[in-house]
Amino acid sequence: xxxxxxxxxxxxxxxxxxxxxxxxxxxxxxxxxxxxxxxxxxxxxxxxxxxxxxxxxxxxxxxxxxxxxxxxxxxxxxxxxxxxxxxxxxxxxxxxxxxxxxxxxxxxxxxxxxxxxxxxxxxxxxxxxxxxxxxxxxxxxxxxxxxxxxxxxxxxxxxxxxxxxxxxxxxxxxxxxxxxxxxxxxxxxxxxxxxxxxxxxxxxxxxxxxxxxxxxxxxxxxxxxxxxxxxxxxxxxxxxxxxxxxxxxxxxxxxxxxxxxxx
Ligand SMILES: Nc1ncnc2c1ncn2[C@@H]1O[C@H](COP(=O)(O)OP(=O)(O)O)[C@@H](O)[C@H]1O
Ligand SMILES: [Mg+2]
Numbered sequence: 001x002x003x004x005x006x007x008x009x010x011x012x013x014x015x016x017x018x019x020x021x022x023x024x025x026x027x028x029x030x031x032x033x034x035x036x037x038x039x040x041x042x043x044x045x046x047x048x049x050x051x052x053x054x055x056x057x058x059x060x061x062x063x064x065x066x067x068x069x070x071x072x073x074x075x076x077x078x079x080x081x082x083x084x085x086x087x088x089x090x091x092x093x094x095x096x097x098x099x100x101x102x103x104x105x106x107x108x109x110x111x112x113x114x115x116x117x118x119x120x121x122x123x124x125x126x127x128x129x130x131x132x133x134x135x136x137x138x139x140x141x142x143x144x145x146x147x148x149x150x151x152x153x154x155x156x157x158x159x160x161x162x163x164x165x166x167x168x169x170x171x172x173x174x175x176x177x178x179x180x181x182x183x184x185x186x187x188x189x190x191x192x193x194x195x196x197x198x199x200x201x202x203x204x205x206x207x208x209x210x211x212x213x214x215x216x217x218x219x220x221x222x223x224x225x226x227x228x229x230x231x232x233x234x235x236x237x238x239x240x241x242x243x244x245x246x247x248x249x250x251x252x253x254x255x256x257x258x259x260x261x262x263x
Pocket of ligand 1: 013014015020021022040041042043044045046047048049
């Protein structure tokens with residue numbers, strides 16, 4: 001069974017008398033161990049799709065099963081639990097807490113999940129090393145470059161060991177070198193574990209270079225919903241993250257930072 005199975009998703013917004021169908025029958029099947037890019041014109045429904053897959057939003061109709069869990073069956077508490085433990089989010093503008101150090105930002109989801117500082121810190125430091133920032137753990141976000149901030153955000157998204165990582169234009173605010181580093185890291189993270197996958201909204205050029213599969217969203221529909229077998233992904237040498245509890249913290253919900261960007 002696919003890790004993510006979304007069927008006939010509709011998300012309708014009402015604006016006065018008008019209705020906007022952000023999603024209009026989107027279906028999608030995603031396998032674990034893959035780095036999948038979502039491309040498509042601005043306003044196509046890409047961010048809406050990501051939010052719904054991560055239980056940040058609910059569809060008007062349609063079904064989503066993630067890792068065997070039918071999201072429609074979740075009440076508010078269970079949805080919040082699902083977000084915290086199964087899903088990691090990575091946003092264009094990082095969403096780091098400016099008053100916390102880098103490692104504290106990474107540890108935050110565990111602390112919000114009532115874990116002790118003494119258990120959270122070693123994992124946060126380890127993840128900082130994993131993303132290549134072992135020498136920046138005490139830095140504040142303002143003391144880091146954009147690429148470094150995004151790597152901190154990736155470390156944070158991993159601390160709860162999510163099944164799906166959802167990244168909405170994670171390189172949209174980075175120069176091309178930092179962007180390439182971030183994409184390589186995300187590919188690495190996706191290939192690390194067969195029961196984890198990364199779904200990323202991005203631009204066509206990035207998508208082709210780094211991902212195992214590219215899907216196109218247009219007019220609220222996924223044009224190529226099925227799983228496509230891909231050649232085996234290159235093996236990576238990064239050590240697996242130990243202490244695998246499910247993880248990810250409630251990352252503050254933000255608006256669609258990428259909507260205004262031309263694609
Ligand atoms: N909260 C909202 N209220 C009303 N319309 C929305 C809202 N969010 C998104 N939309 C509309 O839904 C469509 C899809 O938006 P979005 O998923 O953000 O597209 P993309 O990420 O592909 O640029 C757009 O027409 C957008 O204006
Ligand atoms: Mg968007």
